[in-house]
Structures are given as C-alpha cells and as structure tokens.
Amino acid sequence: MSGPEPTPRQQGGGTGPGRASRPGGGTRRTRPWFGLAVREARGDVPLLVCLALLVAVLTGLSALVPTLVAARQDTALRQRIATAQQAAPLITLGAAVVPPAFGTNDPSQLLTTGLAVAGPRLAADAAPALARSLHYSRSEVDYVFGQLTDGPAAPDPQIASSVGAFSYVSDGPSHVRMVAGAYPAAATRSRAPTPFAVSQATARLLGLRVGQPVSVFYASDDGVATTRMVLSGIYLPRLTGDSFWNDHAALDRPQRYPLQTSGQDQVSFHALIGADGPLHLADDGVPLPTLSWQLRVTPDRAAVAQAAQLPHALAGYGNALRRGQCQIADGDIDVGTAAEPSCFAGDWPVLAFTWTDGLSPVLDSFGLERRQADAVQSFALASVGSVLLATVFVAVRLLLRRREAQLRLQRARGASAAGLVLLRSVVATPLVALAAAAGWVVGERLGETGTSGSPQPLWAFGSAAAAWLLLPLLTWGAVREPAPRRRRPRRGRGGRGAGFGAGASFGRREVLEGTALLLAVAGVVSLRQRGAAPTQGVDLSMSAVPVLVAVVGVLLLLRVYPLLLRLLAARARRGRGVLAFVGLARAGRDATATGLAMFVLVLTLGTAVFGGMVARTVADGVTTGAAWSTGGDAVVTSGGNPVPTALPASSPVRAVGEQSRSLTLTADRDGTTLSGAVLITVDAARLAVAEPGSPLARALLSKASSAPLKRQDGSVEIPVLAGAALLAREPSGDLTAAAFTNTDRTHRVRLRPTAPLGTAPLQDPALGPLTSTLPPGTPLLVADIAAERFLAPQAAGGSAVLLYGHGSAALRSAGSTALGALAEVRLRADVLAAARNDGLVSELRRIYALSTVLTVGFGLLAVALELVLTARERGRTSSYLRTLGLGSRQAAALQLLQLLPFACAAAVGGVLLGVAEPRLLGPALNLRQFTGGPAQPALHTDYRLTAALGLGLALLVLGAAVLETLVSRWRRLGAVLRLGEI
Known part of the structure; x- marks a missing residue:
C-alpha cells in the first residue's frame, strides 16, 4: 500500500522556496511562489481532495443540521399545541356583566352579537408575538344555577329536586343533533317563556318532554327572581373532533348528589338557550351572567422561535386587555374595585377581564423536553466533529509522510522551516476556502428556510479553521529542528543513566493522561450532580464529557493493550512457528503509533453503540409509556x-x-x-x-x-x-x-x-x-x-x-357503552403511534442515525488512511521475511495477525464505551421526557447494531490484510529488497 519513493528530480532542490544555488555563490530566483505551490500540489492531489471533502462536510453540516433540527422541533411544538387544544381551550377570557340591564328591541344589538364582535378585538389586544397566533373560536354567556320549582316529577322517587345552569354557546347548534323538538329560537322579542334545550339523558332523568313549561327560581344577595322557561328541544351530542364536548361535558351529563338533610338526591344539569335568551332572562331580573371567549392558538411555522417570545407576551396580556378594552393606563385605577364600569365587551359594560392561561404549561413542558433533546444530541454532534477532525489529522499526517524525504532534502539544502510551513499553507489555503464555501452553499440549499433555526457561520468558520490549522502545525512539527537532548547526571553507581529526554517524555505522557482522567472524572461528577440540561441549545458539558471519557478509555487501552500483546508474544515465542510471534510482537510495537486510529475507532463505535442504545431505549420506553397512558389495550x-x-x-x-x-x-x-x-x-x-x-x-x-x-x-x-x-x-x-x-x-x-x-x-x-x-x-x-x-x-x-x-372498533364501541358517547377513548395503538411520530422523538432518532452513518463512514476513512500511513512498517517486516522464504499464504496470515489485535482492542473499547457512557451520565441523560411512564426507562443495548458494527470492523481489517498481501505479491524481488533496506 506504500507508493514508490520520489526520485531526486521529483524531490527538487534549492536552498529554499523559490530559490536555487548558482556556481558563483548566492542565489537566484527560479520561479515565483505560485509556481512552487502548483508544483508542490501536483503529487498531493488525492490527499488534498480528501482534505477539501472533509472541510466541505464540516461546513455543510454547520449550515444544514441547525435548520433540520429546528424544523422538526417546530413541527413537534405545533403538534403539542394542536393536541392540547383538542382536550381543552388554551386561552379563555372571562368578564362579568354589570348593571344596568341590557334589554333592547333591536336584534342586531343582542349581547351575543356583541360577543362575536368583541372576540377578535380581544385577541388583537395581545402583544404582536401572541396576537398573530390567537384566533377567536367561540363565546358564551353563562348563568348561575337556578332551582326548578314547578317542573314535572322525576321518574325516580329518590330525586327530590333539580337545579339547572343555562348557557348560550355561539357554536352550540353545530355540536348537537336534535332528536326531539328544535334548537332554541333566536332573535325573538316576545314575552313568551324563554326556550331552552337539554340532553336526552337529562330529559329522561327529570321526566321532561318537548313543550314542557318550568319555572326557575334564583336567589342572590340582591333579592330573588323567578323566570318562566319552556323546553324547546332535546339533543344528543354531535362529535366533530374538536374540544367542544371535552369542555362542555356537563351539557350532556346530569349529576346526582345526596342531600344530607333529607336523605334524597338532587340533580344538577346544564342546558342551552338561544341568542336572545339573555334578553328574556334580564327582563325577569335573573342575576347577571358571566361572559367568556375561547381563543384558539395557531403558532407560526417558526413555532419554537415564536414560543421564546410568548412568556413575556402572556405575562403582559392582562395589562394589554386593560389598555385596549378598559381605556385606562397601567396603574391608574384598580378596575376590579372601580365603582363605575370601566371595561367594555363590544358595547356592553363589564367588570375587569379575567383570563386563564393553558398555553404556558404546554410551552414549559415542551421546553423541558427540547432542552433534554438538545443535550442528548450534543454528544452525537460532538462525536461527528471529533471524528472528522481526527480524519483530517490523519490525512495531513499521510500527506506529510509522503513528502517526508523531500522535506528533509529541502531542509538540508537550506530551506527554512517557516518557509516550508508557509509554502504548505499557500498550497492548502485556496482549496480549503473553496471547499468551505462550497460546503456552506450546499448545506444552505439542502436546509429548510423559515424555521426557528438558522445556519451557524461561527461553527463553520471554526471547524474549517481548525482543519486548516492542522496542516501548518503538523508541518512545523515535521520540519523544525529537534531540540538537543540533555543527559541526566547519574545518581551514583548502579544508577539508571536514562537520558533526560526519555524521562521527560515519559513524564509528559503521565501528566497528559492524569489531566485527561481528572477532567473526565470532574465532568462526569458535574453532569450527574447537575442533572438535566439547564439551558437550550448545544450543551457544552454533554458535548465534551463523553469525548473526554472516550479519550480516557483510549489512553487506558494504550496502557493495557501493548502489555497483553507482549505477554501473548512471549507465549508464542516458545512455540514452533514464527508467524504468531512476529505478528504479535510487531502489533505490540506499533500499538502506541496507532493511538489516533484507536481513538477514532473507539469513539466511532462508542457513538454508534450509544446512539443505538438511546434509540432502542426510547423505542421500548415509548411502548411502556403508551401502556401507562392507557392501562390496557x-x-x-x-x-x-x-x-x-x-x-x-x-x-x-x-x-x-x-x-x-x-x-x-x-x-x-x-x-x-x-x-x-x-x-x-x-x-x-x-x-x-x-x-x-x-x-x-x-x-x-x-x-x-x-x-x-x-x-x-x-x-x-x-x-x-x-x-x-x-x-x-x-x-x-x-x-x-x-x-x-x-x-x-x-x-x-x-x-x-x-x-x-x-x-x-x-x-x-x-x-x-x-x-x-x-x-x-x-x-x-x-x-x-x-x-x-x-x-x-x-x-x-x-x-x-x-x-x-382486539379491534379498534370493538374497543371504541365498548368504551362508549361503558361511560357514554362523550367519554374519551384512547387506544394503546393510537397513543403509541402518536408517540413514535412525535417531532422530538423522531428528531432524536434521525440525529443519531445521521451521526452513526457519518462517524462510521469517516471513522473507517480515518482508519484506512492510518493503515496506509503505517503500511510501510508492516511492509518492511514482510519484506525481511519474504527474502527468507516466507510464502504468500504465510504473508497474508502475518498481515492479518498485525491488524487483528488492533481491531479487537478497538471493538472491545468502543462497545464498552457505548455501554458505559449512558450509565456514567446518570440523571443528565433523562430519556423519560420522550417516553412518559412512571419511571426512567431501562437502558437497552441494540445488539443487532453492535454486531453489525463489529462485522464491519472485521471486514475492514480483513480487506486491509488482503489488499496489503496483494500489493506485496505484485512487488518484484528488487522492490522487496529495497523496502527491507529502508
């Protein structure tokens, strides 16, 4: 897998970039910097293209991922709000009518007409961030309970009395199906009894029939009042799929309560009146009603960005209503205690508005889940970035290794280290800049517009700059003059006499390992004590700590793995064959040199196993949560x-x-x-x-x-x-x-x-x-x-x-039979499907699926480049043994023996890392936010994904061994001998 050595002509000469020596001394400029840059780049086109591809992926992900994640979160929030509104209205405004009474002979001036006019105005009074999402849904006029005094006797003698609450609901006619009589007529101005309608259950319980007159008695602090009413119709609920009957279930279901004085029961029921019902009741002196408006919330496409502005808008909605409908400024008077009415609903004087906020709990719950989703995704994104940068590091090392002889020759002829670094930077900078720009443009084109997220140019610039900086830094490390080693004085007779450089190197490694271990332990302890993510966006702790744990795991492997190989090699040395000993000894010698490839593989496998565990745990936890939500089928x-x-x-x-x-x-x-x-x-x-x-x-x-x-x-x-x-x-x-x-x-x-x-x-x-x-x-x-x-x-x-x-139809029919048509029936299958299709859950699965594909793909690329980088050392060992008569099959076995321990160690480390990290993070990894249920879901490893990753790694090692064997077969004996001499 190693290429031919560059010829002296290819290596070039000169005392520095752009200069050549001449016989008379001095130097003369032979070609400009641009020509030198082109000449330097000719031999490195494949690796430079690889570097450009990696940079393009980094910047493209910086532009693409934030918009895709935000789009899924926007969809999830809209789903949550829509589901909540199916159960109950989120914003309800209320007000009490104040004297004088509001009778009028003009049907166009009905109170109920004014309510419909006032609804959109009340929605428009909110702050712009909230007002554009509020829409008038329905209005109501509600009266307190009154005692039925001369109605028919109830069929059940246990019922002693009944009380009724009468309401006008603007969209009531569209939610009932009349089975007898007619809906209460509207816009009539006669002194006839007020018409009302009741449910079939109420009519049966009280023995009411269409045309039945009743008297309703009201007692209040202002006196007593009696009004005559007549039953105009009997209805059954019409289910339209909205929240009407969840909010007005009492219109269908009468309630029985025991009377502690007589031992009998009292029935309370709710009934509907027409649009002119409030006029009739006002003429009879019935206590004044309360008014209410229900507002529907329809968030923008960028729902999450809008939700960030809603808490302030919701907190100020009360003051906005005072300014808009009460014509007073904040702090002028307390409208709740004002002697004269100061507020108006349309043209009707009312007391100060009250309102209920059902939107804030939905936003708060979604915010907690979103923060946890961002935290869990942070590790996946950090792993992708780490693997990509490690791949760039390996690519740059391979590029410099290919030019190692040329760089040595240029330094020997007088080229400065700074000049060579500058030359390499000039070669790479235009390519990196073009790749970064291309990746950014493609990422923007593939991303979604109009969402709460936006491309992150800072991430793109930082990742591209980090990838570009690796080239000059590694070039400087390759061409600079090494510092002279100082010898340590002997400690006396029998002292070790090891050089200062070796001891210092050993000390630096220990310091680095100890620092990484302390940082990882501190990060894990901090995360466990902190718990769930406190803020939205990328969680730096969740991004860095798992990567630090991976680094510590690799450092531990690099300490233990060579020792095991030496023990195995010592055991194999006592055997008859030489292949096992040579392969294990060579693998142990190269263990430290393959540390970066080990880190890439361990982090890649750990991220994939971690992601598979998260996906599997969420999938199993959602099933448990659906069972908890429904109890049975x-x-x-x-x-x-x-x-x-x-x-x-x-x-x-x-x-x-x-x-x-x-x-x-x-x-x-x-x-x-x-x-x-x-x-x-x-x-x-x-x-x-x-x-x-x-x-x-x-x-x-x-x-x-x-x-x-x-x-x-x-x-x-x-x-x-x-x-x-x-x-x-x-x-x-x-x-x-x-x-x-x-x-x-x-x-x-x-x-x-x-x-x-x-x-x-x-x-x-x-x-x-x-x-x-x-x-x-x-x-x-x-x-x-x-x-x-x-x-x-x-x-x-x-x-x-x-x-x-079994069977959704049978379950729904049984539910309606058990608790009536208005009871809410939830099927486990429906709850499970809704949970699996939830925006945050599906986004979490997609992010980890994408991160797994990217980390595996680029991780394998990094390992392949690392194998190419270390192929020369393995080839040197094979060349020596081939000159001694090693056969082709034995050479293939030797190649496999040199790679197999590395692959096994990386597989074990990656799997252990992926299994251990979720348990180390503890409460910081709160997956219950996505699953529901009574407790934190148990962590479940995806064994199929783990086996597939192990198989992929085995195929990679096998393919590398076969490829190197084929390359060694194609070499002629002279090439083999030359390779062995290097």
Whole structure:
C-alpha cells in the first residue's frame, strides 16, 4: 500500500522556496511562489481532495443540521399545541356583566352579537408575538344555577329536586343533533317563556318532554327572581373532533348528589338557550351572567422561535386587555374595585377581564423536553466533529509522510522551516476556502428556510479553521529542528543513566493522561450532580464529557493493550512457528503509533453503540409509556364519578373499572388534617383476570381484599394500600378518619392502611390513566372497588374503564357503552403511534442515525488512511521475511495477525464505551421526557447494531490484510529488497 519513493528530480532542490544555488555563490530566483505551490500540489492531489471533502462536510453540516433540527422541533411544538387544544381551550377570557340591564328591541344589538364582535378585538389586544397566533373560536354567556320549582316529577322517587345552569354557546347548534323538538329560537322579542334545550339523558332523568313549561327560581344577595322557561328541544351530542364536548361535558351529563338533610338526591344539569335568551332572562331580573371567549392558538411555522417570545407576551396580556378594552393606563385605577364600569365587551359594560392561561404549561413542558433533546444530541454532534477532525489529522499526517524525504532534502539544502510551513499553507489555503464555501452553499440549499433555526457561520468558520490549522502545525512539527537532548547526571553507581529526554517524555505522557482522567472524572461528577440540561441549545458539558471519557478509555487501552500483546508474544515465542510471534510482537510495537486510529475507532463505535442504545431505549420506553397512558389495550375516561355501564356478556372486550376522588383525611391519634389526598378504587378481581401478572391486583387481593367493616360507632372501615408520601406524613398509620359522609348518610368512612403501596403496584399500568395527571408527591390511597358504595360521588373526581380486547372498533364501541358517547377513548395503538411520530422523538432518532452513518463512514476513512500511513512498517517486516522464504499464504496470515489485535482492542473499547457512557451520565441523560411512564426507562443495548458494527470492523481489517498481501505479491524481488533496506 506504500507508493514508490520520489526520485531526486521529483524531490527538487534549492536552498529554499523559490530559490536555487548558482556556481558563483548566492542565489537566484527560479520561479515565483505560485509556481512552487502548483508544483508542490501536483503529487498531493488525492490527499488534498480528501482534505477539501472533509472541510466541505464540516461546513455543510454547520449550515444544514441547525435548520433540520429546528424544523422538526417546530413541527413537534405545533403538534403539542394542536393536541392540547383538542382536550381543552388554551386561552379563555372571562368578564362579568354589570348593571344596568341590557334589554333592547333591536336584534342586531343582542349581547351575543356583541360577543362575536368583541372576540377578535380581544385577541388583537395581545402583544404582536401572541396576537398573530390567537384566533377567536367561540363565546358564551353563562348563568348561575337556578332551582326548578314547578317542573314535572322525576321518574325516580329518590330525586327530590333539580337545579339547572343555562348557557348560550355561539357554536352550540353545530355540536348537537336534535332528536326531539328544535334548537332554541333566536332573535325573538316576545314575552313568551324563554326556550331552552337539554340532553336526552337529562330529559329522561327529570321526566321532561318537548313543550314542557318550568319555572326557575334564583336567589342572590340582591333579592330573588323567578323566570318562566319552556323546553324547546332535546339533543344528543354531535362529535366533530374538536374540544367542544371535552369542555362542555356537563351539557350532556346530569349529576346526582345526596342531600344530607333529607336523605334524597338532587340533580344538577346544564342546558342551552338561544341568542336572545339573555334578553328574556334580564327582563325577569335573573342575576347577571358571566361572559367568556375561547381563543384558539395557531403558532407560526417558526413555532419554537415564536414560543421564546410568548412568556413575556402572556405575562403582559392582562395589562394589554386593560389598555385596549378598559381605556385606562397601567396603574391608574384598580378596575376590579372601580365603582363605575370601566371595561367594555363590544358595547356592553363589564367588570375587569379575567383570563386563564393553558398555553404556558404546554410551552414549559415542551421546553423541558427540547432542552433534554438538545443535550442528548450534543454528544452525537460532538462525536461527528471529533471524528472528522481526527480524519483530517490523519490525512495531513499521510500527506506529510509522503513528502517526508523531500522535506528533509529541502531542509538540508537550506530551506527554512517557516518557509516550508508557509509554502504548505499557500498550497492548502485556496482549496480549503473553496471547499468551505462550497460546503456552506450546499448545506444552505439542502436546509429548510423559515424555521426557528438558522445556519451557524461561527461553527463553520471554526471547524474549517481548525482543519486548516492542522496542516501548518503538523508541518512545523515535521520540519523544525529537534531540540538537543540533555543527559541526566547519574545518581551514583548502579544508577539508571536514562537520558533526560526519555524521562521527560515519559513524564509528559503521565501528566497528559492524569489531566485527561481528572477532567473526565470532574465532568462526569458535574453532569450527574447537575442533572438535566439547564439551558437550550448545544450543551457544552454533554458535548465534551463523553469525548473526554472516550479519550480516557483510549489512553487506558494504550496502557493495557501493548502489555497483553507482549505477554501473548512471549507465549508464542516458545512455540514452533514464527508467524504468531512476529505478528504479535510487531502489533505490540506499533500499538502506541496507532493511538489516533484507536481513538477514532473507539469513539466511532462508542457513538454508534450509544446512539443505538438511546434509540432502542426510547423505542421500548415509548411502548411502556403508551401502556401507562392507557392501562390496557384501551381506556375510556370521564370526569366525575359516574357508575360505568356493564358490558354485555357476549362482548369480546373485558372491562376493569376504577375511580378516583380527592379527600381530606384526619388522623385519629392527634386530629392532624391531611388535605389533597387521592383515593383510587380498582376492580381488583377483574384486573387479575384481565392481567394475571398485575402487581396491583396481586397486592389488593392479598392485602386489601377484605370487605368494608361496619364498626360499633356506626362508621365503615375500608382497608386500603397507602402510598409512601402518605405514610411519611403519618408514620404511625393512624390516618383512618375521612372528613366526608358516605351515601347512606348514617356514619363516616374510615380508611385503614393495611400495607404500603410498593413500587411495583404503584408503577402498574392499571393506575396510569388516573395517576399520570396527579402532581408529584400526591398522597395516594388505593382500595378495592367494593368501597365505592360507601363513598359520595364527586364532580371533581375521575372515572376510567380499562378495556382489554382486539379491534379498534370493538374497543371504541365498548368504551362508549361503558361511560357514554362523550367519554374519551384512547387506544394503546393510537397513543403509541402518536408517540413514535412525535417531532422530538423522531428528531432524536434521525440525529443519531445521521451521526452513526457519518462517524462510521469517516471513522473507517480515518482508519484506512492510518493503515496506509503505517503500511510501510508492516511492509518492511514482510519484506525481511519474504527474502527468507516466507510464502504468500504465510504473508497474508502475518498481515492479518498485525491488524487483528488492533481491531479487537478497538471493538472491545468502543462497545464498552457505548455501554458505559449512558450509565456514567446518570440523571443528565433523562430519556423519560420522550417516553412518559412512571419511571426512567431501562437502558437497552441494540445488539443487532453492535454486531453489525463489529462485522464491519472485521471486514475492514480483513480487506486491509488482503489488499496489503496483494500489493506485496505484485512487488518484484528488487522492490522487496529495497523496502527491507529502508
């Protein structure tokens, strides 16, 4: 693999660049610098092209990668906002109407018409960064609950009374399907009763029919009022795919609550009125309503860049509303306590505007995930840059090795070291500049425009400058005069007498190794203590620390690897054959010289294994997170504590019900009140059948399966599993008194912890649908479903039914049967597909796939160049043995023996590095941000990728051995003898 030696004519002469000696003394200029540069470059075209290619890749990646990464992050943020808005509106404005009453005879001046006009104005009041993304969606007029006084008797005698809340919703007609009667008419100005519409469930529960008149009684601090109303229609929900029924589920579902005084139940329901309904109710003196507007958020294409400006815009939105709609400046008066109304919704006077911000939590959550994604990607990008620069280093070394004889001759004839360095720089500078410019242009063309990211010229300039600087620095090291070695004085008789230079060299190596080790240890400790990335963008710590760990690993290999080779060579020396001894001895002698190639291979393999582990861990963790989100094959959830409808016996789907409610506990021992606790009841028997290996079902059936016990004081004692946070606040466990009354109204419920809620039951996917939304550290209790008949329902609670079966249609149908048509049904397959297609997750996979391809490709190029660089030494050994009669097959075996130990050491080091680094980084590598689930996902190595990389390395070594053998066969005996003499 080594080329022929340059002839004296090719080596050239002269005492320096551009000068030649003449017989009479002195020098004369023979050709200009440009000619010398062209002459110098002729023999190095392949390596100079290789150098230009590497520089072009470095600058191209600096222009391309930031825009591609930003485009994926923009898409991911838009996906998150769209998904959040399907569940609930992100921006809701509210205001209360103030006296005087707002009756009018002009239908065009209806309050509801003014709301539609005011909506876009309210959106436009925001700061420009926010206003361009806000769009008016719907408006509402909501009244407080009123008592139905003369309605029909409810079919269930247990129902004693009912209260109703009436609302006008601007897009209500498009979200209901009338099954009887008609939607409340609009723009009528008669003294007839106000028309309203209710859901079919409400009509059945209260015994209402179309045309039924009712009276609604209101009591307030200002007095009492009664209004006449008539049922104009009965509707069923029309599912349109937006967030309407998530936000207005009460319009379909009436709620029953126990009356503690009479022992009967009261029904609360919500109903719809028409556009002129507020005029009728105002004429009857009904308490004034509250107004609300829902605004839809549609971010720009550069969503991430826009999101960086939104926190300030959201924080100032309240003041912007005051300036725009209240006609007052900040700090003039407090509109919340003003005696006269100062704000207007359209033309209607209102109190100060209030608003809810559901956008900031979405942005904060995405920001955490984005920071972690940037940190995890930093190592991949740093590895690519390191391998590329190492490849440039090897290419420059090979270029200088090819010109080594010529450089020695030029120095011998009087050329200065600075002049030779300048000449080499003149040769490379135009090529590097052109390659850098070409790479930048191509990277810009391939990148996406209009995203939150932009090409990074500083990175491009820095990487190109670093690659260019390697040529003059290595040239200077090759042509400068070595410093004279000073001898160390002997320490006396029997002293070692080693030269000062050797001792100094050994000391410098130890200092460098110790410094690298200390830096790596300090970086690892700092990352583990710091945790997740604190800032966005490239994480310098995550970029540098893994590379430092790789350097330390290579240094350790270079210490251990030659010792093992010497031991093996000593063992082989006692054998009969000479090939094993010669090959191992030569490999051990060249171990230090191949340190750079070892670093490239170890870093390449380590990065690929690391990337494969990240991709595999995220893929497996997403599966676990989807199971945690749905509990079973699907889950249907609903607000409140409705009793699920049992599925038919013929249904192929199995259902497991569970409910959650907030409660306040009182400790028996000292009366301490513990608020904010959550009790979850689970059908343990059905869960054990559906999931035989469920830790939660096993714990409940073994520790809390006994039926509730009635005590002598009249209370009911329910066995529960208590979470660690609850037991930590009350270590004695005497927190059994509950502060609410059960459904038979005769006694209190007492909760008795029978066992702690261990880690395995707590992380059981069956609890995921209800506990995933709880704040961290929430005191948690879990009981069997048998406790439900002793617990009062809560509108603020939650219900879930876990579904186990096959077929999306069957699962959705079973979910609608269990908790109604408005309940949210989530299929595990859908959740898993959405998680896998998430912008941040797919971006992480792409970055590591790209980095793996680039590091492997250029790493192999660097190793190939290094093999070419060291081919002369291996060829010299082979030439000696061939002159002694070594056969062709034996020569091939010798070539393989010289390369095989190096490849094995690099493979072992790279795999160990890739496996160890994620565990060394610890909490700094927080992949749970991308997977969900109850805990950090377990790290999983991608063994197929690791095996493929090992196979590729074996093929590289085998190919190099075969190629060198073929080259040695083509050499004639004279060439072999000349090579052996060098």
